[in-house]
Every structure is written in structure tokens, then in C-alpha cells.
Amino acid sequence: MLKNILIFFLLTSTILYGRLDLDFSVHKLGNGKGNTLLIIGGIQGDEPGGFTAASLIATKYKITNGNVWVVPNLAFESIIKRSRGVYGDLNRKFANLKKSDPDYETIQRIKKLIINDEVDVIVNLHDGSGFYRKKYVNKMKNPNRWGQCSIIDQEKMDGVKFGNLQEISEKVVENVNKYSINKEYNYLVNNTKTGEGNQEMAKTLTWYAVKNNKPAFGNEASKSFRTHTRAFYHLLAVEGFMKYLDIEFERDFKLTPRQVRAEINNDVKVAMNEKIVLDVVGSRNWINYLPLQKGSKVKASSTNPLTAVVSNGKNYRIHYGNRRMSYIAPQYFDYDTSIKSFDFMVDGQKKTVDFGSHVNVYNNFMVEPKKGYRVNVIGFSKRNIKNESGIKVTKRDVVKRFSVDKKGTTYRVEVYKEKENKFAGMVLVKFQDRKTYASSSIPSSIKNN
Numbered sequence: 001m002l003k004n005i006l007i008f009f010l011l012t013s014t015i016l017y018g019r020l021d022l023d024f025s026v027h028k029l030g031n032g033k034g035n036t037l038l039i040i041g042g043i044q045g046d047e048p049g050g051f052t053a054a055s056l057i058a059t060k061y062k063i064t065n066g067n068v069w070v071v072p073n074l075a076f077e078s079i080i081k082r083s084r085g086v087y088g089d090l091n092r093k094f095a096n097l098k099k100s101d102p103d104y105e106t107i108q109r110i111k112k113l114i115i116n117d118e119v120d121v122i123v124n125l126h127d128g129s130g131f132y133r134k135k136y137v138n139k140m141k142n143p144n145r146w147g148q149c150s151i152i153d154q155e156k157m158d159g160v161k162f163g164n165l166q167e168i169s170e171k172v173v174e175n176v177n178k179y180s181i182n183k184e185y186n187y188l189v190n191n192t193k194t195g196e197g198n199q200e201m202a203k204t205l206t207w208y209a210v211k212n213n214k215p216a217f218g219n220e221a222s223k224s225f226r227t228h229t230r231a232f233y234h235l236l237a238v239e240g241f242m243k244y245l246d247i248e249f250e251r252d253f254k255l256t257p258r259q260v261r262a263e264i265n266n267d268v269k270v271a272m273n274e275k276i277v278l279d280v281v282g283s284r285n286w287i288n289y290l291p292l293q294k295g296s297k298v299k300a301s302s303t304n305p306l307t308a309v310v311s312n313g314k315n316y317r318i319h320y321g322n323r324r325m326s327y328i329a330p331q332y333f334d335y336d337t338s339i340k341s342f343d344f345m346v347d348g349q350k351k352t353v354d355f356g357s358h359v360n361v362y363n364n365f366m367v368e369p370k371k372g373y374r375v376n377v378i379g380f381s382k383r384n385i386k387n388e389s390g391i392k393v394t395k396r397d398v399v400k401r402f403s404v405d406k407k408g409t410t411y412r413v414e415v416y417k418e419k420e421n422k423f424a425g426m427v428l429v430k431f432q433d434r435k436t437y438a439s440s441s442i443p444s445s446i447k448n449n
Contacts, residue, residue, distance in 0.1 A: 022076035024106065025305050026113065027058040030067030035245040036118050038069045039238060040110070041125045042306075043091045043205060045078025048322050049221045049230020050125030052264060055306045055321075056231060057238060060263055066247030069119065072305045074110060075103075080308055082322045091124075092200070094208035114209050114216075121162050121215045123241055124205050125234050128220035132190050140224070147222025148187050150176075150237065153194035153201065153210050162215045166191070168244055169217060175240030176233060181257065185222070187237070217241070228261035235260065270302045270309060270318055275335070275425045277356040280307055280318060282405050283326045291414060291423040292330040336422035342375075342415055343368035344427075345392075355415070355425025362437040364394045365429055367413060373424065378402050378412040387418070395431040404428065 030036070041054025054072035061068070073079055075090045087102040097107055114122055128146025136142040150169040157163030166189065173187040180186050194201040194210075201207055209216035219237045221230035235255060242249055253259045268280040273293055280302075292298060298316060300309035306321040309328075316328040341354045345366040353359055367375045367389045375389040379402030382391065400408035409431050415424040 022073075022080065022308060024071050024074045024076055024110070027070045027072070027305065028067065029058070029061065029070065030063040030247070031065060032067065034066035035120045035247060036067040036069060037238075037241055037245055037247060038113065038116075038119045038122045039071070039125065040074055040122065040205065041070075041072045042074045042076065042079050043124060044084050044089065044126065045075050045080075045086070046082060046084045046322070047125075047127035047223075048079075048227045049127040049223075049225070049234055050219075051079060051306060052227055052321060053125055053221075053231040053234035053238065055304055056235065056260070056263060058305055059303065060251055060253065062250040064248045064250060066242070066245060067118070068242065068247060068249075069113070071110065071113070074106070076308070079306065079321060080310065080319045091205055092203040094205050095203045110205070111208065114205070114214055115212050119214060121168075121217070121241065121245060122206070122209050123217045123219055123238065125238075126218055126220045127223050127230055129223050131185070131222055131224070132188055132220070134188065146190075146220045147224060148185055148233070149190040149220050150187055151190045151192060151206070151218030151220060153192055153207050153216070155191060157210060157213065157215060160213050160215060162245070165215060165217070168215070168241075171244050172217070172219075172237050172240035175243065176236040179236055179255070180233075181229075185233075187233075190220075228264055229257045231264065232257045232260045268302070268304045268307060268320060270300060270307050271356060272298050272300050272309060273335070274299070274301075275355050275423070277358070277426075277428065278318070278326070278404060279410070279428075280304075280320050280325050282407065283318070284404060284406055286327050286329065287404055288329045289331040290328050291333050291426070292328075293335050293423075294332040333416075333423040334420065336417040336420070336424040338417070339373075339415075339424055342370065342373075342425070342427065353427050355427060358410075358428045358430055360437060361395075361429055361431050362434060364392050366390065366392045367415075372418055374416045374418040376414045376416065377429075378414065380411075393429075 039054055042051035051072055054070055058070040058072050078086045090103055093107050130140040130145030131147050132145050132149035133141045150172050152165040152169050155166045169189045173189055177186045192198050192201045194207045206216040206218050221233040253263050265281040269277050270280055271277045298309055308319045309316050317324055318326045341352050344351045344353050346359055346361055347363050369389040374387045377388045377393055379398035380393055398411050404410050411429050413427045413429055417424055
């Protein structure tokens with residue numbers, strides 16, 4: 001079921017009485033042996049570099065030795081609503097918090113994870129203004145700016161494994177600066193000396209961790225950069241931490257800002273009710289008459305932990321991090337669950353295709369007739385034809401404005417149980433040019449050796 005698109009489901013999302021029921025997710029990578037690094041992104045919903053980098057680690061990295069735990073979406077509702085904190089700044093709630101605070105349960109959950117015996121080091125990913133510099137250079141480069149620095153609360157923690165905070169931070173900064181795109185953007189270590197009276201920092205996640213004998217670091221990428229460049233710097237820092245902790249990893253892309261941008265937008269899909277799968281990036285602003293289940297809330301799942309489907313009462317919105325990607329205008333049907341796939345002829349070859357799958361086509365496709373079922377190719381129309389199975393369809397035969405993507409390449413093929421008019425499932429057909437259709441990508445892994 002959906003095996004060739006959705007390898008794992010990361011979240012479900014619904015609307016409950018006007019408030020998003022979006023809890024943060026935890027992704028545990030590794031072999032259970034060696035050191036464990038806990039990475040946290042999205043503590044503030046208006047800092048996309050941090051939570052985007054965390055989601056890339058959760059979905060694009062393979063940990064071959066050691067362990068990496070990732071929370072990419074800590075303040076998920078704030079991320080979806082593009083807010084620093086819908087119920088206040090989450091990173092100022094670790095000292096004192098009333099049970100009546102809407103974020104109380106979130107704080108309790110993340111605290112429990114931080115002090116877990118298996119966790120050795122914590123890094124909290126942020127986006128900060130300007131460029132931190134120890135001496136005043138100009139209004140964007142001075143000691144009061146937060147961008148481009150590795151933050152520690154104090155120099156060291158006596159008697160604690162990995163308590164040499166200054167030394168570790170310096171090693172991380174060294175790794176970042178080795179690959180920095182410009183020396184003007186180089187990192188520095190920023191010791192906030194929290195225990196010496198810094199009242200604001202005393203409310204934060206990292207100080208809570210340090211007080212509980214857990215080495216913790218903040219990592220700040222500059223808000224002067226676009227999201228993918230911020231994520232690039234975060235990934236450099238995280239890889240520096242992993243190397244110091246002897247955590248070995250692989251990734252199937254070159255770590256450059258350009259490639260990071262490509263990975264952010266690559267293979268992000270959302271499934272609804274396990275029958276419908278849509279590409280999130282590049283989708284049309286509006287997708288009309290999508291067949292959703294009558295009398296039931298939408299169950300949404302995704303290949304990316306920053307993706308959610310939420311209702312505004314009548315329609316649905318697909319979100320990806322801070323971005324609103326598509327509006328869904330539904331048409332409601334009862335669902336048929338008796339079949340999970342359908343037979344296609346694709347460029348002359350017969351294929352059995354699972355509902356929720358994509359099919360790549362060069363010349364044409366045809367949906368094979370099945371007794372008792374009706375096929376509707378959205379965007380295709382032929383006079384006096386109500387069942388479009390058994391008809392060869394080319395790209396010229398479908399109207400571009402009915403595609404689900406802005407490029408006009410991908411179209412919905414919907415199957416209904418004819419007698420009861422129940423929705424059985426959907427397949428997306430994507431027309432490709434010869435080069436794309438014939439190519440096969442075999443990426444090479446990059447190891448930290």
C-alpha cells in the first residue's frame with residue numbers, strides 16, 4: 001500500500017475547535033550503539049533555517065554508527081502559522097510554567113526527552129539576526145546580533161561527559177568555517193555566561209539542559225540569508241557535532257547551498273486517507289473536487305515532518321513549514337475499500353499500479369477496464385463517454401489547467417465503484433520528456449571519514 005511513494009508516515013493533522021492538533025515528532029536514527037546527539041528544530045516558528053535543516057537530517061541522512069535523535073517541529077503550530085510563538089516564545093518557558101499554559105504539555109515532553117539517559121549532547125537550531133561579532137563593526141555586525149555563531153551557556157561543565165563546551169563549540173565553528181561560502185559569514189563562539197545573571201537565557205532550553213547535566217549548544221544561522229543557505233550552515237554545524245561525537249553518517253547529496261535548496265524541494269508528498277497522494281512542492285494553488293471521505297476527518301501523512309493538512313471549516317490547506325502550498329476544495333464520497341490497485345497500459349507495457357502511486361508516461365497510457373468500476377481521467381473529455389477506461393490517453397488529450405502541478409505535467413486518474421458511486425482510489429499520471437523518462441538516478445553516498 002503506497003509502497004513506492006510513502007516509505008513512512010510521519011504525522012497526522014486535523015483541526016479541533018479552531019486549534020491545530022499538531023504535536024511534535026521524534027525521529028530516532030542510528031544503530032543504538034555509541035553516543036547520541038539530540039537535534040531540536042522549530043522551537044520558534046519564524047526561524048525556517050533551523051527547522052528545515054532538522055527535517056533534512058530526519059529524512060535525508062543515514063546514521064551508520066552512533067545515534068541521532070531529531071525533533072524537527074517542536075512548535076509545530078507556530079511553524080504552520082508563521083509565528084514566533086502562537087502562545088508565546090517557547091524558548092522562554094523552561095524555567096517556570098503554569099499548567100494552564102497551552103504549551104505546558106509540549107514543554108514537559110521535550111524536557112523528558114532532554115534528560116533521557118541515552119542523550120549525550122543537545123543542539124538547538126535557531127535563526128538569528130545579522131552577524132554576531134565580539135566587537136562592534138556596524139549595526140548588522142556587533143555583539144548584540146545572534147546570527148552565525150555557536151552558543152554556549154558557560155565554558156565547561158565539571159565532571160560531565162562532553163562537558164568541555166568551549167572546546168566542542170570551537171571544533172564545530174572550525175568545521176563550519178572550513179566550508180563557509182565567504183569568510184565574511186564565518187562563525188564565532190558566543191558564550192552567553194547564563195549563570196552569571198543572564199535572566200533571559202536562564203529561561204531557555206539549553207540552560208535547562210545544562211542545569212540537568214546535559215551538555216547543550218545553540219546554533220544560529222543568519223536571517224540575512226535565504227532559508228536554504230541558513231539550512232546549509234546549520235547542517236555544517238550539525239555535522240561538526242556528529243564528527244566530534246564519533247557519529248558516522250551518509251547523505252546522498254553534496255553539501256552546498258544550491259544542493260540543499262534542491263533537497264528541500266525534492267520528493268515532498270502528502271497522503272490523505274491512504275488513497276490520495278499529492279506532490280507538495282510545485283502543486284497548483286487550488287486543487288478542486290478532490291474526493292474525500294464523507295462523514296470522516298481527513299487523515300493526513302507525509303514523507304516530511306514539516307508537512308500538514310489543516311481545515312478552515314470548508315476547504316483544506318496543505319502546509320510545508322512556513323509555506324502554504326495548496327488549497328483543497330473537496331467533493332465528498334463514500335469510500336470503497338475492496339480493491340487497492342488497478343491495471344494500466346503505460347507506453348505499451350502492462351502495469352498493476354497501487355492507489356496513491358505516481359506513474360511516469362512518455363507517449364500514452366490506458367486504464368484497463370474492470371467490471372463494476374468507472375475511471376475518470378481529470379482533464380480528459382470525450383463526448384458521450386462516462387467511463388474513460390479502455391481509452392488511450394496522450395498529453396495532448398488532457399487540458400493543462402486540470403493538472404495538479406503548475407507545470408501541467410501531472411493529472412489525476414480516479415477510480416469509482418460504479419453502482420454505488422463510491423471512490424476507490426487515485427493514481428497520478430506524470431507525462432515526461434524522453435530524457436527524464438529514460439534517466440535513472442543512482443546517487444553516491446558521502447561519508448564523514
